[in-house]
Amino acid sequence: MIKITYYGHSSFLLEIGDKRIVFDPFFRSNPKASHIDINEIRPDYVLVSHGHNDHVEDVEFLVNSTDAVLVSNFEIVNWFAEKGVKNHHSMNHGGSKVFDFGKVKYVNAIHSSTLPDGTSGGNPGGFVIKSEKGCFYFAGDTALSYDMKLIKEEFDLDFAFLPIGDNYTMGMEDAIKAADFVGTDKIIGMHYNTFPDIEIDLENAKKVALQAGKELILLNIGETITL
Numbered sequence: 001m002i003k004i005t006y007y008g009h010s011s012f013l014l015e016i017g018d019k020r021i022v023f024d025p026f027f028r029s030n031p032k033a034s035h036i037d038i039n040e041i042r043p044d045y046v047l048v049s050h051g052h053n054d055h056v057e058d059v060e061f062l063v064n065s066t067d068a069v070l071v072s073n074f075e076i077v078n079w080f081a082e083k084g085v086k087n088h089h090s091m092n093h094g095g096s097k098v099f100d101f102g103k104v105k106y107v108n109a110i111h112s113s114t115l116p117d118g119t120s121g122g123n124p125g126g127f128v129i130k131s132e133k134g135c136f137y138f139a140g141d142t143a144l145s146y147d148m149k150l151i152k153e154e155f156d157l158d159f160a161f162l163p164i165g166d167n168y169t170m171g172m173e174d175a176i177k178a179a180d181f182v183g184t185d186k187i188i189g190m191h192y193n194t195f196p197d198i199e200i201d202l203e204n205a206k207k208v209a210l211q212a213g214k215e216l217i218l219l220n221i222g223e224t225i226t227l
Contacts, residue, residue, distance in 0.1 A: 006219035008033035019101035049140025051121020075122030102131025109142035152183035163191035165198030
């Protein structure tokens, strides 16, 4: 079983055994997460899907204040290394790495990726994590892609984190197709309702998921569940 805590937007803490992994940390400029105390999170790893500020804003603070290891693509890791981040591991598309919490594969995403100062963040990606506690897909910001079918061929997923806010990423209908492509009926929604451009009708999203035979999990900010 894996413990999951939602911090808003696309930011999650996953506890896999005794290791704590944060994905795409964005706290201090997200007013909906203003009640979250970033000092209490204390990750062992920080995984970053792409370079946009709403996914990297709190990387430097979390890594430098906790000795966590930053894991992302080559360009993002190098950009943070130049800013003084010392603990890091770079990856690129199709590559895998075994960490002490499980095996991580960096997979394709279709999006853009520019770092906060305008530097290229390389190609965006997502992560598939396979551990003794479970296997899941963190899509990052992405459009629907046939590449997702390759995940189903290689992995037996327990659940997937998928963007559902539309406009900049997949909407709910495409997220349903993505869940089919990767081979899971359990979707944890992300990247919705943070900004006006990605506000959606949550009741309709749940209805669409139910009609498709999917379980859509929409967590409150600060809520923790175990899957």
